[in-house]
Amino acid sequence: xxxxxxxxxxxxxxxxxxxxxxxxxxxxxxxxxxxxxxxxxxxxxxxxxxxxxxxxxxxxxxxxxxxxxxxxxxxxxxxxxxxxxxxxxxxxxxxxxxxxxxxxxxxxxxxxxxxxxxxxxxxxxxxxxxxxxxxxxxxxxxxxxxxx
Amino acid sequence: xxxxxxxxxxxxxxxxxxxxxxxxxxxxxxxxxxxxxxxxxxxxxxxxxxxxxxxxxxxxxxxxxxxxxxxxxxxxxxxxxxxxxxxxxxxxxxxxxxxxxxxxxxxxxxxxxxxxxxxxxxxxxxxxxxxxxxxxxxxxxxxxxxxx
DNA sequence: TTAGATGCAAAGACTTTGCGCACTT
DNA sequence: AAGTGCGCAAAGTCTTTGCATCTAA
Numbered sequence: 001x002x003x004x005x006x007x008x009x010x011x012x013x014x015x016x017x018x019x020x021x022x023x024x025x026x027x028x029x030x031x032x033x034x035x036x037x038x039x040x041x042x043x044x045x046x047x048x049x050x051x052x053x054x055x056x057x058x059x060x061x062x063x064x065x066x067x068x069x070x071x072x073x074x075x076x077x078x079x080x081x082x083x084x085x086x087x088x089x090x091x092x093x094x095x096x097x098x099x100x101x102x103x104x105x106x107x108x109x110x111x112x113x114x115x116x117x118x119x120x121x122x123x124x125x126x127x128x129x130x131x132x133x134x135x136x137x138x139x140x141x142x143x144x145x146x147x148x
Numbered sequence: 149x150x151x152x153x154x155x156x157x158x159x160x161x162x163x164x165x166x167x168x169x170x171x172x173x174x175x176x177x178x179x180x181x182x183x184x185x186x187x188x189x190x191x192x193x194x195x196x197x198x199x200x201x202x203x204x205x206x207x208x209x210x211x212x213x214x215x216x217x218x219x220x221x222x223x224x225x226x227x228x229x230x231x232x233x234x235x236x237x238x239x240x241x242x243x244x245x246x247x248x249x250x251x252x253x254x255x256x257x258x259x260x261x262x263x264x265x266x267x268x269x270x271x272x273x274x275x276x277x278x279x280x281x282x283x284x285x286x287x288x289x290x291x292x293x294x295x296x
Numbered sequence: 297t298t299a300g301a302t303g304c305a306a307a308g309a310c311t312t313t314g315c316g317c318a319c320t321t
Numbered sequence: 322a323a324g325t326g327c328g329c330a331a332a333g334t335c336t337t338t339g340c341a342t343c344t345a346a
Contacts, residue, residue, distance in 0.1 A: 021325080021326090022319085022320050022321070022324095022325060022326065023320075023321095024319075024320070024325090024326065024327080025319095026326080026327070027326090042310095043310080043311080044309095044310085056327095056328080057327085057328085058327070058328045058329070059311090059328095060311085060312075060313080060327085060328075060329080060330095061326080061327055061328070063310095063311065063312075064312090064326080064327085065326095079227055079229055079230055081227055081280075082227055082233065082336095083309085083310085084309080084310060084311090085230065085310090085311095097268065097272060097274045099274075100277060106272060106274065108268070108271075108272065112264070112267060112268070112271070113264070115263055115264070116260070116261070116263070116264045119260060120245065120256070120260070120283070120285070123256075123260070124245060124254060124256065124287075124288065125287065125288025125291065126245045126247075126254065126283075126285050126286070126287055126288065127285045127286040127291055128283055128284075128285040129248060129283075129284045129285040129286070132229075132283075132284040132285075133283060133284075134282070135268070135274075135276055135277075135280075135281060136276075136277045136280040136281075137268070137274050137275045137276040137277040137280075138274070138275040138277070139272075139273070139274055140272065140273025140274065143273065143275055169300080169301090170299095170300060170301065170344085170345050170346070171345075171346095172300095172301065172302080172344080172345070174301080174302070175301090190335095191335080191336080192335085204302090204303080205302085205303090206302070206303045206304070207303095207336090208302085208303075208304080208305095208336085208337075208338080209301080209302055209303070211335095211336065211337075212301080212302085212337090213301095230311095231334085231335085232334080232335060232336090233335085233336095297346100298344100298345100298346095299344105299345100299346095300343105300344090300345085300346100301342100301343080301344075301345085302341105302342080302343075302344090303340105303341095303342085303343095304339105304340095304341100304342105305338100305339095305340100306337105306338085306339085307336105307337080307338075307339095308335105308336080308337070308338090309334105309335090309336080309337095310333100310334085310335090310336105311332105311333080311334080311335105312331105312332080312333070312334095313330100313331085313332075313333090314329105314330095314331085314332095315328105315329095315330100316327100316328100316329100317326105317327085317328090318325105318326085318327070318328095319324105319325085319326075319327085320323105320324095320325075320326085321322100321323090321324095321325090
């Protein structure tokens with residue numbers, strides 16, 4: 001169910017091919033950008049960076065590719081509150097803490113949600129998708145300073 | 149910090165007035181609709197229902213009013229995955245479980261998140277906003293049936 | 297009276313889709 | 322050669338904003 005995280009560009013593209021899809025300049029570039037990105041990137045960020053490397057790739061193509069990569073289990077996306085979704089390679093599963101004040105996001109290991117996941121399973125029959133956990137609140141820094 | 153949940157239309161409107169805002173037909177109608185709504189409503193739902201009662205209220209006004217009510221602590225909204233945000237009166241704090249398959253949402257009492265909230269506070273200095281917890285996964289019904 | 301609230305219409309942010317040509321396989 | 326993938330432009334969804342008018346207090 002969980003695809004192992006491909007670590008290299010070649011592994012990534014191999015997954016694309018074995019998924020019956022073709023490898024193109026646009027896909028190679030999106031893959032490269034995602035590999036070079038630490039943390040999350042909004043589609044817009046990916047688009048800009050892709051264009052820096054391959055100016056002719058269109059925005060819609062990037063959306064389509066992100067979608068395809070997600071179907072293949074190579075990429076996950078999450079909605080962190082309002083605004084655009086963020087994407088990143090499917091690496092170690094983790095959740096997100098989003099600050100209401102400064103909008104910073106912190107990644108936390110999924111182990112933190114183990115107990116909760118068990119309880120939800122037991123009490124509600126609900127299987128938590130740890131890839132997509134996004135919790136809002138106030139981060140440590142903003143809790144200290146009274147101003148925004 | 150937490151405003152107590154007003155239970156009647158009059159209490160609700162009293163909050164509006166004491167917040168220095170004016171009470172209008174549009175606001176009264178939005179309040180009425182929210183009070184009549186069980187569960188969550190997307191802005192669009194609120195708009196339709198308001199229009200059923202007061203046809204001349206415009207969509208932008210409803211958005212503005214929901215915003216104002218939220219400023220006053222009367223309403224909370226949450227983003228459940230992609231798509232439109234959902235709104236509801238600030239009642240007992242609860243979280244949401246959103247099914248990836250059928251998109252049903254289940255409310256769960258915030259007590260379920262107590263342990264997690266404590267851990268996040270301790271480990272990350274992060275203060276969880278229990279009003280906005282929205283977790284995605286697969287609900288009990290969809291876990292059983294193989295089809296979507 | 298008078299500042300806040302509203303309606304309308306237009307703009308804006310984000311994402312998806314249709315179509316015909318290009319490129320991968 | 323065959324058919325997937327692409328660029329472009331247009332449409333779609335959800336939400337915000339500017340401005341002239343209206344209205345609650």
